[in-house]
Amino acid sequence: MPEHLELLVVPYLANQLYFDSEEEWANGDYEHGAEGILQFYQELFEMEAIEEVINLLSFLNTQKMNRNDNCFCGKKEKLKRCHLQTYNIVKDLSKRRIEYDILALKWLSKKLLKLKSI
Ligand SMILES: [Zn+2]
Numbered sequence: 001m002p003e004h005l006e007l008l009v010v011p012y013l014a015n016q017l018y019f020d021s022e023e024e025w026a027n028g029d030y031e032h033g034a035e036g037i038l039q040f041y042q043e044l045f046e047m048e049a050i051e052e053v054i055n056l057l058s059f060l061n062t063q064k065m066n067r068n069d070n071c072f073c074g075k076k077e078k079l080k081r082c083h084l085q086t087y088n089i090v091k092d093l094s095k096r097r098i099e100y101d102i103l104a105l106k107w108l109s110k111k112l113l114k115l116k117s118i
Helices: 003-022 033-045 050-062 084-092 095-117
Strands: none
Touching: 033 050, 033 084, 033 095, 050 084, 050 095
């Protein structure tokens, strides 16, 4: 399957299946596809820049943190007193799902860059 189709169609169909069984959308009111994925993580991380979202998501998906480690947000605060809840939400998602989301975000980032340069 071409990459752009896989990135847009697969989550749409997954959400559709979820809707059919649960009678609500898996992602609430988020837009379909990559824009919705970006919006989800922007709200979760409380950050706007897509590159920052991609970097943080890649970091959290590959590093195991301890409750007493300094928080990933850069404040001199232990994780357990800072963004532990955010950390746990990300850890509850599957690694494969996050890898997929990172791909979608990178694709969207490229698309946004192209739009800017026109
Ligand atoms: Zn923090």
